[in-house]
Amino acid sequence: MAGRSIGGFSGGRRGRETAHELARYEALFAARTRGMKSSAMREMMALTERPEVISLAGGLPDTSTFAPELYAKLMSQVAAESTARALQYGPTEGMAVTVDCIVEVMAAEGTEINPANVIVTTGGQQVIDLVCKALIDPGDVIVAEAPTYPGAVPTFGAYQADVVQIEMDADGMPIDELEGVLDRLAGEGRRPKFIYTIPNFQNPGGVTMSLPRRRRLVEVARERELLVLEDNPYGLLRYEGEPLPTLYSLDALLGDGVSSDLVIYLGTFSKILSPGLRLGWSVAPRAVLEKLNLGKQGTDLCSSPMTQLFVSAYFAERAATGGPAWIEYVERLKDLYRRRRDVMLQALGEHFGGRANWTHPEGGLFIWATLEGVDTTDLMGRSHGVAFVPGRSAYMDGDSGASSMRLNFAGVPDEDIREGIQRIASLIDADAGLLGTDTFPSRNAAEPTDADKRVSLADIVPLPRREPPGPTRRRQNR
Numbered sequence: 001m002a003g004r005s006i007g008g009f010s011g012g013r014r015g016r017e018t019a020h021e022l023a024r025y026e027a028l029f030a031a032r033t034r035g036m037k038s039s040a041m042r043e044m045m046a047l048t049e050r051p052e053v054i055s056l057a058g059g060l061p062d063t064s065t066f067a068p069e070l071y072a073k074l075m076s077q078v079a080a081e082s083t084a085r086a087l088q089y090g091p092t093e094g095m096a097v098t099v100d101c102i103v104e105v106m107a108a109e110g111t112e113i114n115p116a117n118v119i120v121t122t123g124g125q126q127v128i129d130l131v132c133k134a135l136i137d138p139g140d141v142i143v144a145e146a147p148t149y150p151g152a153v154p155t156f157g158a159y160q161a162d163v164v165q166i167e168m169d170a171d172g173m174p175i176d177e178l179e180g181v182l183d184r185l186a187g188e189g190r191r192p193k194f195i196y197t198i199p200n201f202q203n204p205g206g207v208t209m210s211l212p213r214r215r216r217l218v219e220v221a222r223e224r225e226l227l228v229l230e231d232n233p234y235g236l237l238r239y240e241g242e243p244l245p246t247l248y249s250l251d252a253l254l255g256d257g258v259s260s261d262l263v264i265y266l267g268t269f270s271k272i273l274s275p276g277l278r279l280g281w282s283v284a285p286r287a288v289l290e291k292l293n294l295g296k297q298g299t300d301l302c303s304s305p306m307t308q309l310f311v312s313a314y315f316a317e318r319a320a321t322g323g324p325a326w327i328e329y330v331e332r333l334k335d336l337y338r339r340r341r342d343v344m345l346q347a348l349g350e351h352f353g354g355r356a357n358w359t360h361p362e363g364g365l366f367i368w369a370t371l372e373g374v375d376t377t378d379l380m381g382r383s384h385g386v387a388f389v390p391g392r393s394a395y396m397d398g399d400s401g402a403s404s405m406r407l408n409f410a411g412v413p414d415e416d417i418r419e420g421i422q423r424i425a426s427l428i429d430a431d432a433g434l435l436g437t438d439t440f441p442s443r444n445a446a447e448p449t450d451a452d453k454r455v456s457l458a459d460i461v462p463l464p465r466r467e468p469p470g471p472t473r474r475r476q477n478r
């Protein structure tokens with residue numbers, strides 16, 4: 001039959017046939033597959049493939065900024081100089097030349113590591129999967145931020161973890177709340193297998209964990225012998241403010257140079273170089289590392305030597321200034337993303353002002369916006385010209401975060417950012433008109449509404465539950 005694929009699904013009837021096939025195999029599927037939710041992300045990907053759609057949805061860096069000549073040169077170099085190694089399997093823990101690059105990136109993060117504690121992985125995503133594979137039995141507790149990384153949600157679900165999410169505020173996860181949760185769990189005889197956090201420019205929240213909270217988190221981990229999974233893809237993409245130490249480095253600092261071996265670090269080349277390479281890493285305590293290694297053997301044996309050698313060749317490159325080319329590229333990315341962030345903040349001020357809150361990230365790729373009274377999953381379903389990530393996908397219950405959305409400012413040009421935000425605003429306007437409500441009364445430019453004043457004065461952090469901390473953290477959104 002024309003157009004029939006190997007799997008027996010033809011494009012147009014795919015949904016129906018999939019449902020039929022699922023029913024047929026129902027009894028065969030493992031219980032864990034019930035925790036594998038088809039997220040809004042999947043629906044969204046179909047939408048974002050359409051050229052007329054402006055996607056503010058993906059976690060995409062802008063790979064078009066990488067010089068094509070350099071890419072071609074490095075690929076040729078790997079092909080010419082390392083043919084057999086590039087085409088061969090590699091060690092599960094990763095190639096030594098790649099680990100050297102990781103040591104360099106970690107040093108740029110202000111974090112000294114022992115290369116023997118590194119495992120190279122197929123993206124940072126694989127670290128999340130392997131850590132769960134090593135630690136999580138069904139029903140085990142993971143403590144995570146709310147909202148949390150949408151890509152971790154299906155992984156936690158697949159391992160049937162019981163995830164307790166703690167609402168963030170402008171300074172990230174409140175550690176006193178974490179301690180309350182830990183006490184409550186202890187009262188139930190339960191101890192989390194790990195605490196999952198993205199301390200820098202959180203995905204999707206856009207907030208950064210403050211230094212006092214970082215310190216306290218590491219202290220709590222030490223006091224209670226708890227593992228922390230520190231997910232840090234964005235640390236080097238800081239557009240303003242001073243870099244903060246990683247939890248991994250704080251752990252050694254608090255122990256007077258002696259690590260507690262309780263922090264598992266996740267890093268990636270995806271955001272500082274390319275997600276297409278599919279290379280990330282973990283720095284972990286030896287005992288954990290061994291389990292990650294065993295888990296990885298069962299998953300993919302090793303990460304691609306081809307891309308590992310590419311990274312090694314790239315890190316040997318010098319910029320015109322004489323410094324490492326990779327650092328110069330990160331600097332260029334920072335300039336570009338900083339500008340795009342500001343374009344998005346300005347567009348939000350113009351089009352969402354008075355009816356939404358949003359974060360002001362000091363780095364990373366995302367802004368988290370909350371439109372009270374709007375269901376962003378519904379909105380996304382009706383959207384034909386713009387894509388974003390509905391807030392629900394950042395919560396395990398699939399229900400919280402309904403009025404929030406994650407907006408990526410890094411992967412699209414300025415004019416698309418402006419147009420995309422304007423399209424979302426128009427959708428909301430159309431809805432408000434359709435429903436005949438005054439949920440979003442039109443603004444009078446001369447007389448700002450109370451909501452306007454709140455937006456321009458508040459920290460624009462829609463992740464409260466707690467009072468925003470001190471006035472020093474407050475800033476205007478534009």
Ligand SMILES: Cc1ncc(COP(=O)(O)O)c(C=O)c1O
Nearest residue numbers: 059123124125149203268270280
């Ligand atoms: C917080 C976080 N962790 C992990 C990842 C996984 O990235 P990768 O597998 O491309 O390294 C991402 C990607 O967006 C992320 O935002």
